[in-house]
Amino acid sequence: MTSTAAFNPPTRVLMGPGPSGANPRVLRAMTAPLLGHLDPEFLRIMDECRAMLRQVLRTQNGVTLATPGTGTSGMEAAVMNLVEPGDRVVVGVCGYFGERIAQMAERAGGAVTRVNAAWGSPVDPAAVETAVKAAGSVKLVAMVHAETSTGVQTPVEPISKVAHAAGALLLVDCVTSLGGVPVEADAWGADAVYSGTQKCLSAPPGVAPITMSPAAWAAVKTREVPSNTWYLDMQLLEAYWDDRRNYHHTAPISMVYALHEALALVLEEGLEQRWARHERNGRALQQGFEAMGLVLHADAGYRLPVLTTVRIPEGVNDMEVRGALLKRHSIEIGGGLGDLKAKVWRVGLMGESSSPGNVLLFLSSIGKILREQGFAADVRAGLAAAAARLDQP
Amino acid sequence: MTSTAAFNPPTRVLMGPGPSGANPRVLRAMTAPLLGHLDPEFLRIMDECRAMLRQVLRTQNGVTLATPGTGTSGMEAAVMNLVEPGDRVVVGVCGYFGERIAQMAERAGGAVTRVNAAWGSPVDPAAVETAVKAAGSVKLVAMVHAETSTGVQTPVEPISKVAHAAGALLLVDCVTSLGGVPVEADAWGADAVYSGTQKCLSAPPGVAPITMSPAAWAAVKTREVPSNTWYLDMQLLEAYWDDRRNYHHTAPISMVYALHEALALVLEEGLEQRWARHERNGRALQQGFEAMGLVLHADAGYRLPVLTTVRIPEGVNDMEVRGALLKRHSIEIGGGLGDLKAKVWRVGLMGESSSPGNVLLFLSSIGKILREQGFAADVRAGLAAAAARLDQP
Numbered sequence: 001m002t003s004t005a006a007f008n009p010p011t012r013v014l015m016g017p018g019p020s021g022a023n024p025r026v027l028r029a030m031t032a033p034l035l036g037h038l039d040p041e042f043l044r045i046m047d048e049c050r051a052m053l054r055q056v057l058r059t060q061n062g063v064t065l066a067t068p069g070t071g072t073s074g075m076e077a078a079v080m081n082l083v084e085p086g087d088r089v090v091v092g093v094c095g096y097f098g099e100r101i102a103q104m105a106e107r108a109g110g111a112v113t114r115v116n117a118a119w120g121s122p123v124d125p126a127a128v129e130t131a132v133k134a135a136g137s138v139k140l141v142a143m144v145h146a147e148t149s150t151g152v153q154t155p156v157e158p159i160s161k162v163a164h165a166a167g168a169l170l171l172v173d174c175v176t177s178l179g180g181v182p183v184e185a186d187a188w189g190a191d192a193v194y195s196g197t198q199k200c201l202s203a204p205p206g207v208a209p210i211t212m213s214p215a216a217w218a219a220v221k222t223r224e225v226p227s228n229t230w231y232l233d234m235q236l237l238e239a240y241w242d243d244r245r246n247y248h249h250t251a252p253i254s255m256v257y258a259l260h261e262a263l264a265l266v267l268e269e270g271l272e273q274r275w276a277r278h279e280r281n282g283r284a285l286q287q288g289f290e291a292m293g294l295v296l297h298a299d300a301g302y303r304l305p306v307l308t309t310v311r312i313p314e315g316v317n318d319m320e321v322r323g324a325l326l327k328r329h330s331i332e333i334g335g336g337l338g339d340l341k342a343k344v345w346r347v348g349l350m351g352e353s354s355s356p357g358n359v360l361l362f363l364s365s366i367g368k369i370l371r372e373q374g375f376a377a378d379v380r381a382g383l384a385a386a387a388a389r390l391d392q393p
Numbered sequence: 394m395t396s397t398a399a400f401n402p403p404t405r406v407l408m409g410p411g412p413s414g415a416n417p418r419v420l421r422a423m424t425a426p427l428l429g430h431l432d433p434e435f436l437r438i439m440d441e442c443r444a445m446l447r448q449v450l451r452t453q454n455g456v457t458l459a460t461p462g463t464g465t466s467g468m469e470a471a472v473m474n475l476v477e478p479g480d481r482v483v484v485g486v487c488g489y490f491g492e493r494i495a496q497m498a499e500r501a502g503g504a505v506t507r508v509n510a511a512w513g514s515p516v517d518p519a520a521v522e523t524a525v526k527a528a529g530s531v532k533l534v535a536m537v538h539a540e541t542s543t544g545v546q547t548p549v550e551p552i553s554k555v556a557h558a559a560g561a562l563l564l565v566d567c568v569t570s571l572g573g574v575p576v577e578a579d580a581w582g583a584d585a586v587y588s589g590t591q592k593c594l595s596a597p598p599g600v601a602p603i604t605m606s607p608a609a610w611a612a613v614k615t616r617e618v619p620s621n622t623w624y625l626d627m628q629l630l631e632a633y634w635d636d637r638r639n640y641h642h643t644a645p646i647s648m649v650y651a652l653h654e655a656l657a658l659v660l661e662e663g664l665e666q667r668w669a670r671h672e673r674n675g676r677a678l679q680q681g682f683e684a685m686g687l688v689l690h691a692d693a694g695y696r697l698p699v700l701t702t703v704r705i706p707e708g709v710n711d712m713e714v715r716g717a718l719l720k721r722h723s724i725e726i727g728g729g730l731g732d733l734k735a736k737v738w739r740v741g742l743m744g745e746s747s748s749p750g751n752v753l754l755f756l757s758s759i760g761k762i763l764r765e766q767g768f769a770a771d772v773r774a775g776l777a778a779a780a781a782r783l784d785q786p
Contacts, residue, residue, distance in 0.1 A: 007654060010503055011426040018643055019427045027424040030647060033404040035413045036725045041402055069462045071623060072642045076624040104623045198528055198643055204427055206599055208643035228621035230497045231462060231469040247730070250411055252599035255648065261400060330442040332429045334646055337640070366594060
């Protein structure tokens with residue numbers, strides 16, 4: 001039998017669409033001794049996570065927990081528990097993750113109407129309204145707050161109004177927004193919100209925060225057939241997270257430790273301060289890109305500060321540039337998904353990775369590589385524009 | 394906003410049904426810098442995990458990976474991908490986890506026949522044969538190799554023969570056996586095997602090894618409808634784990650690091666040596682219990698060395714004893730599930746927790762507590778019997 005090769009993962013500057021860099025305190029928390037999933041001390045840690053999650057999600061919802069999987073497990077838990085066979089579901093799709101919600105809703109047996117928008121634009125609430133009216137009785141309207149594939153932020157409140165006027169529940173994907181841009185589950189009137197840990201919360205991927213409003217919870221509890229999934233059945237999960245403590249799965253102990261420490265770090269920084277930090281660094285990067293001569297892909301006014309899509313200039317080789325960033329500077333960024341493949345780069349500034357140093361390092365690094373590729377990037381102007389924005393609040 | 398309380402989980406001696414204690418090397422591996430889920434260095438680590446998993450599972454199956462969730466996610470992946478609506482499924486149920494498989498198969502739309510055995514006995518292959526013949530065309534026969542709720546090991550080969558004679562696929566739950574007692578996926582003719590990491594592999598819970606034979610894979614690939622689950626769709630997972638590297642989810646990076654280190658530790662120790670260690674320590678505990686005057690619950694000849702069920706003597710209070718173990722000795726053991734609640738204790742000796750020191754510490758600790766409870770445990774005889782067995786190979 002052979003054993004393992006040397007285990008020494010390199011240090012990267014994580015500026016892709018996630019994972020972001022983790023705070024050393026978060027990594028250290030994972031080395032705490034393992035506890036049993038029903039140990040009183042572990043249950044106390046779960047309770048603290050629940051309380052902190054409510055603060056970070058801005059909700060009073062009782063049903064607030066972390067599903068035992070990555071961000072997509074939060075999506076699956078929300079969709080598979082809320083959608084029953086035959087339910088009408090309207091999904092706003094302006095990128096890859098909206099489409100993923102639609103596919104999951106179809107697997108749950110839902111009759112799905114997609115409200116499409118261009119990949120780079122937000123979902124249009126008027127189009128959602130038209131679709132909801134055409135569909136008749138709608139059980140669920142679903143949308144992505146921060147579309148990781150395009151860098152677009154779709155405002156939640158207009159779509160929330162449409163959904164609730166039609167008596168539908170509202171599901172909001174906040175995988176890339178939570179902890180980086182304002183998420184207001186209760187003020188929005190969102191009935192189901194989920195996220196991941198490896199974006200703006202800056203913990204390793206592995207658990208997914210989720211919350212459900214009393215209305216959503218009533219819908220889950222009165223299902224006629226059990227949800228498609230046993231592993232992510234919200235009623236079984238909640239019966240473990242609440243005072244019943246019914247055994248369902250062996251909680252991913254070390255990941256819950258990581259979540260606990262990451263949430264504590266968010267609250268120590270302060271949500272508003274954290275949002276402001278992401279805003280400042282993200283806008284600095286975007287202004288730097290434009291000053292350098294690059295074109296931002298997402299519609300102005302809807303650009304996420306935490307994830308920027310920038311168009312790859314003509315004649316520039318996507319893979320060569322990303323390869324050079326990784327090899328020379330140990331910087332990871334993301335490529336385009338779907339129709340945007342080889343057309344955009346996705347540059348994340350999330351959580352610990354959202355820092356002035358990363359903004360300047362990245363602009364300087366990619367500027368030089370672009371020039372080698374024959375694109376006359378004005379690196380000096382880019383850095384100056386970014387630095388000017390970084391000096392503002 | 395409030396911040397977190399002090400985060401200092403206590404050190405436990407983990408002798409419950411899992412999680413077991415983790416090797417410090419495994420905990421340390423999780424603090425390695427995060428990599429992106431498509432980083433070449435991370436893909437190399439995934440490939441090494443795949444190769445090591447094949448060695449530990451004793452299989453040549455190409456489709457061998459780790460699902461992004463705890464052991465139950467492995468069960469859900471196996472069941473939900475293999476069972477299509479209307480498929481006939483025969484499940485051997487001799488405890489809680491066999492029943493869980495049956496429930497999942499029902500959620501997948503399967504027509505399920507349960508072959509029940511007493512909680513403490515193995516599943517009878519003759520009864521499985523009768524059920525398979527009565528059911529007509531059977532798609533899948535499912536069984537639990539090591540039933541965590543009862544401490545019983547059901548031999549796989551007799552049931553494998555029955556399944557294959559009927560042209561059915563064989564699913565085997567090895568959550569509690571892998572790395573502790575012999576698991577021979579290929580030699581058994583098992584078509585789907587899954588496990589967890591927090592038992593005899595001694596990593597934190599959070600990923601689940603799974604392997605599928607070419608026959609099982611053909612069944613998955615020729616499904617008429619997609620599996621119920623998108624998150625645990627094996628075709629999507631395999632397309633990420635194999636050379637296609639198609640994005641599906643953001644891998645739980647740190648948990649994959651932990652798995653990598655845990656598998657390396659298993660192979661460094663040697664599978665046969667590891668099985669022998671678990672056998673020696675488990676039998677020592679069991680002989681110690683009997684010499685002390687306690688009664689083992691599982692049928693002789695079918696007792697798992699890695700998880701022992703022992704009957705709670707009459708007049709002894711379950712919760713008081715477990716509470717005293719935890720408070721005075723920081724030892725965790727498990728209570729009974731379902732019908733065995735308050736009737737048995739479940740004492741695990743898995744992975745790092747399977748040590749001579751833990752055997753002797755536990756017998757000494759519980760012996761004293763039992764005497765306080767009015768049960769005349771012969772602690773001296775128990776320790777002597779255990780020590781004698783520990784001295785043998």
